Amino acid sequence: MKIGGDIRAFMARLGHEFERPELLIRALTHGSVATPTRPDNQRLEFLGDRVLGLVMAEALYVADANATEGQLAPRFNALVKGETCAAIARMIGLGDVLRLGRSEMLSGGRRKEAVLADAMEAVLAAIYLDAGFETARQVILGLWHDRLDSIEDDPRDAKTALQEWAQAQGMGPPVYEQTGRGGPDHAPVFFITVRLADGRSAEASGTGTKRSIEQAAAQTLLDRLEGRE
Template sequence: MGRDTSGGDDPGQAFVAALGHTFANRDLLREALTHRSAVDRQRGRNIDLRHGNERLEFLGDRVLSLAVADLLIRRFPDESEGELARRHAALVRAETLADVARAIELGGRLTLADSEEATGGRHKPAILADACEAVIGALYRDGGLPAASAFVERYWLPRIEHDPKPPRDPKTALQEWAQGRGLPLPSYREVGREGPPHAPQFVMEVVVRGRTPAHGNGKTKREAERAAATAMLGALK
């Protein structure tokens, strides 16, 4: 069994208001809020939850990428593809998704197995990021691109406005920091993997001579390397 604080079929008025969309098919929202660890809890309902929220997460990842790209094109009509790409990478990464999930108090609405609950699953950045993508997927399935895009614009536009200049790639910034001090280039290596084989979370370590190694997680090794570089840059400040 698993613990569900979402009140069964009622996701909570405040949470629905945060999404900005009233679901015609509430099963989609229930699916988005069900972690794969708690699939057994939902058996017997007229809904296919063999994969928890992973299928909606898969869809939401693609919808988010499109919605953010469209938002950036409209907001920065004069920027180059490279500048837009750097903004896009920062906005769709797991850290940003987890931040949005916290802003809408998504963790408290999740259905988790007792084992995941006991290890602080409601606060794990990877679970929050994945669930946020699943919610975006559910919004798309229920209300189409307008519903999903409205949610993305509501929570991502303030982040875009907060950084008027395109962000620098963290790996490039860390490399320049090391070169400026006559140090060898940073080195990266995989130190672990988490999650199921079909959707792993990579854990990468970055080493800079004379500094404590830093680590980062991501759905790809490249994303995890960027997260590790970001962590290292934060430690250097």
């Protein structure tokens, strides 16, 4: 199969040269451009999620022989969640080589967190099918190396940590409200406010998903509550 220079450059960034590049092309094919003869990446995404999960579970298990299941589980979740997969995808420029329909491109599909996360998992499955588990494992460990090295003992996401803090103070869960929206339609900017029952609040804005902006607002409020701001 003949492939272009952009795909070859991506394989170099990824750290794997495909024997069957058609697997990679399928992994990069979004549903918005799929046809009966050109399937999308959803089945590969399903498989890649499991490949990534096994590699991360094994790596965490081996790295800390004394960690309990209660300590390993949140570390695992932090490493395999969509936000992390999307961040890895951005790091290797996956969005630049995605196959998207015109409407998805115009709506900013190359930057969408969910689209990038799904495609990243699909690419991992493509590596597994192309060269086997050990090769997929080595690629994943290379891409996730920094995150594995810096994983915290308690890597709960900010929203979870803030809710637990509020509960410990006898309050109800924090309330998140979208207080504004700006920017162009293909890259909207969301403004999110998080508020506790006692009135303390924080704001965040950005072009990611609403969930990621909520996380940023929660982290800002946590930093204030813990005297880090």
